Amino acid sequence: MSADLRPSAATRGRRPRSSVRQDWALSGALLLLLAFSLGSLSVLLTGGAWWLPPLLIAGLVLAAAGVVRVARPGRVLPLIAGAAALVCGLTLVFAGDTALLGLVPLEGSFERAGELVREGRISIAEQAAPADVTTGISFLVALALGFLALAADTFAFPLRAPALTAVPALALMAVPVVVRPGDFDAVFFVLTAATYLALLQLQRRRREPVRAFALGASALVLAFVLPGAVPSPSAAGGPGASGAASIGINPVIDLGQDLRRPNSTLAFTYTTSSTEAVYFKLTTLTRFSGDRWEPLQVQTQLENTVVEFADPPGLTDAVARTEVSTTVEIGDLAARWLPVPYPTTSIEGLEGSWFWERDGLAVRTPDANARRQLYTVSSLSLRPTEEQLDAAPSVSTPPQLTAVPDNLPENIAATAVEVTRDADTDYDRAVALQSFFTDGEFRYSEEAPVDGEFDGTGMDAVSEFLEVRSGYCVHFASAMAVMSRTLEIPARVVVGFQPGQPQFRDGEFSHFEVTTHDLHAWPELYFEGVGWVRFEPTPGRGDRPDYRAETTPDDPSTPEVDESQPTAQPTTAPTRAPVELPEDEATAGAPLGGGADASGPLLGAGILLGAVALLLVPAGTRVVRRRRRLRNVRSGAEPATAAWTETLDTARDLGIPIRSTETARVAAGRIAQGLPPDAQDAVSRLRQSVEAESYASTRVAPSPEDVDAVRDALSRLRGLGERLLAFLAPRSLLLMLPGSRD
Incomplete structure (x- = not known):
C-alpha cells in the first residue's frame, strides 16, 4: 500500500480535530442554543432568575468537556468530565453544605438530591402554570439541562453530527407546547432557530448555506405545525390519566379537567362528630388579577404550628359554635395542602412539618406530603344568626379583598346590581346572588365551558358564563365572588372537597368517603363579627347553607335558659373510630397530584421500555x-x-x-x-x-x-x-x- 494513501494521525479512527478556537466557539454556540431553548419555559415558570442555576450547570458541563477535549482528545474522557461536572455543579449549587469542600458529593448530598427531586415533583404536581419556582423545581430543571448539555456536546463533538443538537433544544421547547399549547413564545423560538443555524455552520469546513437554510426552515415549519397537531392536556385526559394533577398552589385551573375524568379516585376517608355536612378546605384564592384567581404569596411560617391555630379573622364570641372532632385518613392525595374543615383549631397526628396560613387558615407543608397521613382535626361548627349577618357593619378591609380590574366587563357589575336591587344589607345581597344562580336559570355542566371556550376563572370567562348560564363549580364560585366584590362585599374563592358519601357496613354507618368527583370550589364572603361565611351558588352540588332557619321557641318553664338562641355548647354526637383503608381501596384509581397508584409501576415500566425502544x-x-x-x-x-x-x-x-x-x-x-x-x-x-x-x-x-x-x-x-x-x-x-x- 502506497504511503500517500496512509491517513494522517488526525484521522486514525478519530474525529478530525478543529482548531481550539473553533471548538470553543462551538461549545459557546451550544450553551447559547440551550439558553434560548430554556427561555421557552418562561411561559410555565414565574420569576426573573430561575434560569441562572440551570445555565450555570450547563456551562460547567460544556466547559469541563471542552477542557478535557483540548488536553486529551477522545470520545469517552470528555463525556466523563462533563458528567462529573454535572454532579459537582449540582452539589455546589444545591447541596454545598453536605459536600466535601462544598463540591465533592457525600452521602448527605445524595440524600439532599433525593429530597429535592421529591419536592420538585410535588411542586410540579401541585401548581398550575405559570408556577412559582421552588428549590425542587430549580433542581429538576438544572438536572435536565445538564443532561441535555451532555447530549448536545456528544452530538456536536464525538458523533460529529451537529444537526442532532436540535434534539435537546426541541426537548425543552416541546414542554410548553404540551403543557400550555396556547402559550407559545415565538421570540425564543426564533432565537433558538437562528443559533441552531449558526451552530451548523461552525462545524463545517465548507459553508453550505442552502442545506443549512433547508434544515432551519424545516425545523421552523415543524415547530409551528406541532402545537396544532399535539392534543392539549385536557383532550388527552381519560380513564388512565392522573387525577387532580394541580392540587396546591392554584388548583382551580385544572379542577374542571379533574371533574371530567370518567373514573374517580379515592382521596380520603373520615369520621366526624359533626351533625352537619363537613366541607374540607385545601387552599384559599384571594387575589383576582382579572385573568385568574390566585392565592396570596405565603412564606413558610413553621412557627404557626398545627398544635394551636389563631382565631379566625373577624369572628367574635357572640357567634354560637360547636366543637367538632374529625379523623381523616388520606389515600393517594399527593399534595402539600391538607384537607381540613374551616375553621380549624388544632391538628394531631401529622407527620412532617406543617403550618397554617394566616390568610385562610389553610394548612400546608414545605417538605412533607399529604399522602397516607392519618390525623385528627379539631374545628368549630359556626352558627351565626340572620340578625348577626344582617347587622354586620361595613369595615375597612385590605383592598385586595374587594379589588376588581378596571376593565371588568360591564355585564358583571350590571348583573350584580340588577340581582340585588331589592336587598337592604350585604347579607341580603349575598343571599340574592346565591339564589340568582340556584333558582333554576343556570345549569350545571362540566362540558359547556370547554365547548364554549370559556373554561377558566378570569373576568372574560365569568362574563361569558353569565350570558351562557351554564358551567361548573369554578364558574359559579368565581362569578359570585367577583359580583360580590363589585358590590364592595369582601369575597374570595375556596378550593377543596365536598362532604363525600356515607358508607355502611352490615347495615351500620361506617365512614365517609371523598373522591376526586367531590373536588369543589365555593365562594366565601366576609361579614364583620362573623368572619368568612361559606355560600353555595352551584346548583345540584354540595350543601346549601341556610342561616335564616327558624329558631326554637323559648320554653317558659325554664326562664333561666333562652332556647330561642343557638347554643354554644358542643353536641354529644359520638366520634367514630378511624377507618383503616383496605390496601386495594387505598391505591385504586389514578392518584391526586401525581401520587403513585396501582398502575404506577406499569406506567413507569412502559415509559422506560418506550425510552429504550426509542x-x-x-x-x-x-x-x-x-x-x-x-x-x-x-x-x-x-x-x-x-x-x-x-x-x-x-x-x-x-x-x-x-x-x-x-x-x-x-x-x-x-x-x-x-x-x-x-x-x-x-x-x-x-x-x-x-x-x-x-x-x-x-x-x-x-x-x-x-x-x-x-x-x-x-x-x-x-x-x-x-x-x-x-x-x-x-x-x-x-x-x-x-x-x-x-
Missing part, C-alpha cells in the same frame, strides 16, 4: 440495512456494490472519515490502516470486486465472510465507548437525510 431505533435501522446488504451479497444483482457499501458504512460508524467522492482505492487505504494482514487482504479483495463490478467485464464475486472479517477487525481497534456509540448512534444513517454530504 434509543434503539437507530441501531435497529442499521442492523436491518446491514442484513439486507449481506443478502444482496449472496444473491443480489450487484453483490460487490452491496458488500463495499456495507464496509464503508461500518468504517463511518466507527469514526473513520470516508467521503462519497473518494475512489474505492483511497477509501480502502483509510480502512486498512492499522488492520492485521488478513483483514487488510479482505479489504483488498472487497475493493477489487467492486472495481471489477463497476469497470471490468469480468466480475469478482465478493465474500460475506470478508465483510464480517473487516467489521470485526475494525471493531477490535476501538474502545468499548466507541463501539457503543457506533451501535447506538451510527453515523452512516446521516447519509439517509436528504441533501446529506460527507
Whole structure:
C-alpha cells in the first residue's frame, strides 16, 4: 500500500480535530442554543432568575468537556468530565453544605438530591402554570439541562453530527407546547432557530448555506405545525390519566379537567362528630388579577404550628359554635395542602412539618406530603344568626379583598346590581346572588365551558358564563365572588372537597368517603363579627347553607335558659373510630397530584421500555440495512456494490472519515490502516470486486465472510465507548437525510 494513501494521525479512527478556537466557539454556540431553548419555559415558570442555576450547570458541563477535549482528545474522557461536572455543579449549587469542600458529593448530598427531586415533583404536581419556582423545581430543571448539555456536546463533538443538537433544544421547547399549547413564545423560538443555524455552520469546513437554510426552515415549519397537531392536556385526559394533577398552589385551573375524568379516585376517608355536612378546605384564592384567581404569596411560617391555630379573622364570641372532632385518613392525595374543615383549631397526628396560613387558615407543608397521613382535626361548627349577618357593619378591609380590574366587563357589575336591587344589607345581597344562580336559570355542566371556550376563572370567562348560564363549580364560585366584590362585599374563592358519601357496613354507618368527583370550589364572603361565611351558588352540588332557619321557641318553664338562641355548647354526637383503608381501596384509581397508584409501576415500566425502544431505533435501522446488504451479497444483482457499501458504512460508524467522492482505492487505504494482514487482504479483495463490478467485464464475486472479517477487525481497534456509540448512534444513517454530504 502506497504511503500517500496512509491517513494522517488526525484521522486514525478519530474525529478530525478543529482548531481550539473553533471548538470553543462551538461549545459557546451550544450553551447559547440551550439558553434560548430554556427561555421557552418562561411561559410555565414565574420569576426573573430561575434560569441562572440551570445555565450555570450547563456551562460547567460544556466547559469541563471542552477542557478535557483540548488536553486529551477522545470520545469517552470528555463525556466523563462533563458528567462529573454535572454532579459537582449540582452539589455546589444545591447541596454545598453536605459536600466535601462544598463540591465533592457525600452521602448527605445524595440524600439532599433525593429530597429535592421529591419536592420538585410535588411542586410540579401541585401548581398550575405559570408556577412559582421552588428549590425542587430549580433542581429538576438544572438536572435536565445538564443532561441535555451532555447530549448536545456528544452530538456536536464525538458523533460529529451537529444537526442532532436540535434534539435537546426541541426537548425543552416541546414542554410548553404540551403543557400550555396556547402559550407559545415565538421570540425564543426564533432565537433558538437562528443559533441552531449558526451552530451548523461552525462545524463545517465548507459553508453550505442552502442545506443549512433547508434544515432551519424545516425545523421552523415543524415547530409551528406541532402545537396544532399535539392534543392539549385536557383532550388527552381519560380513564388512565392522573387525577387532580394541580392540587396546591392554584388548583382551580385544572379542577374542571379533574371533574371530567370518567373514573374517580379515592382521596380520603373520615369520621366526624359533626351533625352537619363537613366541607374540607385545601387552599384559599384571594387575589383576582382579572385573568385568574390566585392565592396570596405565603412564606413558610413553621412557627404557626398545627398544635394551636389563631382565631379566625373577624369572628367574635357572640357567634354560637360547636366543637367538632374529625379523623381523616388520606389515600393517594399527593399534595402539600391538607384537607381540613374551616375553621380549624388544632391538628394531631401529622407527620412532617406543617403550618397554617394566616390568610385562610389553610394548612400546608414545605417538605412533607399529604399522602397516607392519618390525623385528627379539631374545628368549630359556626352558627351565626340572620340578625348577626344582617347587622354586620361595613369595615375597612385590605383592598385586595374587594379589588376588581378596571376593565371588568360591564355585564358583571350590571348583573350584580340588577340581582340585588331589592336587598337592604350585604347579607341580603349575598343571599340574592346565591339564589340568582340556584333558582333554576343556570345549569350545571362540566362540558359547556370547554365547548364554549370559556373554561377558566378570569373576568372574560365569568362574563361569558353569565350570558351562557351554564358551567361548573369554578364558574359559579368565581362569578359570585367577583359580583360580590363589585358590590364592595369582601369575597374570595375556596378550593377543596365536598362532604363525600356515607358508607355502611352490615347495615351500620361506617365512614365517609371523598373522591376526586367531590373536588369543589365555593365562594366565601366576609361579614364583620362573623368572619368568612361559606355560600353555595352551584346548583345540584354540595350543601346549601341556610342561616335564616327558624329558631326554637323559648320554653317558659325554664326562664333561666333562652332556647330561642343557638347554643354554644358542643353536641354529644359520638366520634367514630378511624377507618383503616383496605390496601386495594387505598391505591385504586389514578392518584391526586401525581401520587403513585396501582398502575404506577406499569406506567413507569412502559415509559422506560418506550425510552429504550426509542434509543434503539437507530441501531435497529442499521442492523436491518446491514442484513439486507449481506443478502444482496449472496444473491443480489450487484453483490460487490452491496458488500463495499456495507464496509464503508461500518468504517463511518466507527469514526473513520470516508467521503462519497473518494475512489474505492483511497477509501480502502483509510480502512486498512492499522488492520492485521488478513483483514487488510479482505479489504483488498472487497475493493477489487467492486472495481471489477463497476469497470471490468469480468466480475469478482465478493465474500460475506470478508465483510464480517473487516467489521470485526475494525471493531477490535476501538474502545468499548466507541463501539457503543457506533451501535447506538451510527453515523452512516446521516447519509439517509436528504441533501446529506460527507
